[in-house]
Amino acid sequence: MNYDWSHIPPSEAETKLAGEMAAELKISPVLARVLIKRGIESVQDARKFFRPQLTDLHDPFLFQDMQKAVDRLNEALGRKERILVYGDYDVDGCTAVALVYRFLQQFYSNLDYYIPDRNEDGYGVSRKGVDYAYETGVGLVIVLDCGIKATEDIAYAKEKGIDFIICDHHVPGPELPPAVAILNAKRHDNTYPYEHLCGCGVGFKLIQAFAISNSIEFSQLIPLLDLCAISIAADIVPIMGENRILAYHGLRQLNSAPSVGVKALMEICGLQDKEISLGDIIFKIGPRINASGRMQTGNEAVALLIEKNLAAAKEKAERINEYNEQRKDLDKSMTEEANRIVKTLEHRHEHKSIVLFNEEWHRGIIGIVASRLTEVFYKPSVVLTCNEDGMATGSARSVPGFDVYKAIESCADLLVNFGGHTYAAGLSLPAQNIPFFRQRFEQYVKEHIRPEQVNAVLCIDAEIDFRDISRRMASDIKRFAPYGPDNSKPLFCTRQVYDYGTSKVVGRDQEHIKLELVDSKSSNVMNGIAFGQSSQARYIKTKRAFDIVYHIEENSHKRGEVQLQIEDIKPRE
Secondary structure: OOEEOOOOOOHHHHHHHHHHHHHHHHHOOHHHHHHHHHOOOOOOHHHHOOOOOOOHHOOOHHHHOOHHHHHHHHHHHHHHOOEEEOOOOOOOHHHHHHHHHHHHHHHOOOEEEEEEOOOOOOOOOOHHHHHHHHOEEEEEEEEOOOOOOOHHHHHHHOOOOOOOEEEEEOOOOOOOOOOHHHEOOOOOOOOOOOOOOOHHHHHHHHHHHHHHHHOOHHHOHHHHHHHHHHHHHOOOOOOOOOHHOOOOOOOOHHHHHHHHHHHHHHHOOOOOOOOOOOOHHHHHHHHHHHHEEEEOOOHHHHHHHHOOHHHHHHHHHHHHHHHHHHHHHHHHHHHHHHHHHHHHHHHHOOOOEEEEOOOOOOOOOOHHHHHHHHHOOOEEEEEEEEEOOOOEEEEEEEOOOOHHHHHOOOHHHHHHHHEEEEOEEEEEEEEEHHHHHHHHHHHHHHHHHHHHOOOOOOEOOOOOOOOOHHHHHHHHHHHHHHOEEEEEOOEOOOOEEEOOOOOOOEOOOOOEEEEEEEHHHOOOOOOEOOOOOHHHHHHOOOOEEEEEEEEEEEEOOOOOOOOEEEEEEEEEO
């Protein structure tokens, strides 16, 4: 991929502040500058960043309607009403349902859960789901990771005497549903100090408030944090503020005492003997949970996540792994077909967006295909297929910095339904409206996308020399984890480096370069690996200067040795 490099040099004031913070924190001034770039401008905030504390979680009662939600939940328990925990079919929804269900199950038995079927129910709260609640005698539904736009279906439920507590993080429409309580930090009248929680995070705040109101020790919530970490990673929410605290402690729980279902998943992914990161969740654990809702039903994922018996959990994990293998085959064939279509489009280089429709494509996979198109072509992408009633349904994904939800919202009059957030959204519309939608969506993207958003960009945290790099620095960088949106792994640039004479092409297909490099400022020889960049090897061997962008890591094979993971190489010509 051809990257643009972006680096904003620090101001004099930032350099001075970085020096003061570095001295106080006993870290490199370079890393202090990285902290400042992330909005951390005091020693106190830096300490909170490096050592996230559960005691720094916000008071859950700062949520609008939280008291109403807790009162209604307490009332349901007191009256022994049947409670249904209802959530979306993706990772965030399934983990949220599992979290709330597992917690309540400790105190209460008249409990059930429901994950809508992607094909039969469609997204979110459905008439079919409400009918299920009514037929099984449910008095209260706790809905997670969806529901904020389900005005008609929740009104229908209300007519049947069923109350709803909504825990959602998607952008509300102009009218809020007639629920007893709506917990959503994106409400226009929001009073909660952090708006980027995922659906599972909002569910966690509900049980935190419930625990406070019933004098339940916070320690009883800690075993549920592994589910929070999984949902935060999979839903691609910012890893700062409250999300950082939940992700940090969720990973600790995941690595020390995962729940039975999560442990079975880790084993099926081959992760049982390694330190798990958010990246492992994104690429291994998350896709398997998702595969259940994509290929069959999310109910199976929830059944696994609430399972208490390890042998039974392993059986369930095996089945979900099979769904994931099926998903991978479909994903591969659909992505290849989508790529072929895009490459044959007339005037494709002039288009700022991609909108594809194929009525044969599998509904469960279109979100993945949209993500792949965005990665390959670096354009906001919408992929559509048909459901049983002839309605087109689709998923949208975005490039960094561009709000795809707003782009879809601008076409609202062409749509039957839509929802989502900045980087991912879902929509449905009559198939005959697709040409008009394609035109309008493209027009909106053209008018609103910024030049720096149309190419893949490497945002460099600091330009440094090799003499700035040390083992201590590599060790301190590890304290920046967990990584994710708004807190990516620190990225550095060094100008005018040279091959030490020993760099070579490696890999089964000779696709990588193992490098030994020097720069013009010191005699330090730095080891590096550049994956998939063997095309640059010929230039490197000419002994001419080039620039590199890289992450600093500890070499996993040689303990204590620093290694550069090189993301891009640019010849100085």
